[in-house]
Amino acid sequence: GKLKAPKSTPSAIINSSGATLLTNQDKCVFSEFFCSAFTYPQHSPLPPVPTPSSIFDIPFVTPVDILCAFRSLSPKTKCNIVHYGLHNPRRIFTINNVPLAEPIVKDRNVEKVIVKDLGVHFSPTLSFSYHISKVVLKARTKMNLMFKSFHSKCPIIYSKAFTTFILPNIEYCSVIWNPTSSVKLTKELERVQRDFTRRLYSRCGLPPVSYSERLRDLKFTTLEQRRFVTDIVFFHSIIHKRYLLDVSSLLITAPLNRTLRNGHPLRISLPFLPHNSQSTLASRAISTWNSLESSSVALPHDPFRKFISSSLNTLFPT
Known part of the structure; x- marks a missing residue:
């Protein structure tokens, strides 16, 4: 009786015999079913306590076992090779007599050698244009999904969603691929936040203003400035x-x-x-x-x- 009644309860429950239970007092008969289904544990003597030597019984790994594990590797699916440098001799490396191949992907219908390591795409020339294009594509996909999922006129909701779900993907490992020497890539990244603020103002019914004014109103900074702060702090x-x-x-x-x-x-x-x-x-x-x-x-x-x-x-x- 001291428990607060829930705001919404099922209108009726049918028990095992087919009867309809309407009141809370009738629904409490389910406790009889739980009592009938409950079984007491069998009283039996406890097993003997294991000795300290058998508690942490780790099998001994021999060099032969390690070699067998290496032989079971599948280099065709998990292992690749990338050669860096203009004067690289480009030697061939093998695992289990299987030569390692360069990972080739298609970027705008052009085949390129790209390897992904810890979420960052590397090329033999250390040009991160492919990685930045993938980051921009993923950010725009999430941004479109965000504007489809939220139907609000509050700018704070969209700005919080952007900084929570989209901005971390754009700035992940930026100390490695920060394109300060490429104006094109810098503008391509900045265009994501530029389009987001423009769509935010349109969704919230705010008058159109310049990008710098939108950043000031939302208390944002440019993505280029944020990468600059990340570089200096790192x-x-x-x-x-x-x-x-x-x-x-x-x-x-x-x-x-x-x-x-x-x-x-x-x-x-x-x-x-x-x-x-x-x-x-x-x-x-x-x-x-x-x-x-x-x-x-x-x-x-x-x-x-x-x-x-x-x-x-x-x-x-x-």
Whole structure:
């Protein structure tokens, strides 16, 4: 009697004998059925306690077993090979006497060698145009599904859905494929958010305004600026040993011999001369990192991210 009655209950229930149960008191007879179906466990002596040696009885793996496991691999379905570099000898590698083939996909009716590793598509030339095209296609598919699923006039609902379901796919592993050297790919990525904000204003009945005004009203930043923040923050984590990565071939710490007004002891330099068409994390972030003040680069991870996000107008103007 102390239990609150549910808001909606089944109108009638038929028991095993075919009678219709209408009231809650009649429906309680189901407890009789549960009692009849319940069986007490048989009282029997417990099994003997296993000895410590038999509890964790892991079979011993011999080198012969390992070789047999390798022989059972199927390189045709799981293993591929990609050759990088213009002067690569392009040797042939085999598993169980089966040569490994290059993964070939069709991109706009053109066959290309593309391998997918941890969600990122790599090509022999390290051009991420194919990966970006797949990211844009997936983002637009989700965006169309979102506008079909939601029927609201509230801009907050669409902006939250965009930042939750679409934006993480667009920015996944952007420190690897950030296309700063390609204006075409940068615009192709930015067009996703541009079209989203335009459709949001149309759906919510708002007057059409420019892209910059839509970003200001929705408190968004451009995708290019967001990738810039991700690069600098990831760079900060590498310098402060937050990520245990061997970056000796990517950058070296090179503090200046003389003191500058805006200099800091964590300045870095590149051990190589990057080509104009190449884009690496170090080449993208070196100028911004070296221009920061000592108090800024010494900040912890979260305060440093907030500082970079709040200083976009100075560090990365539109």
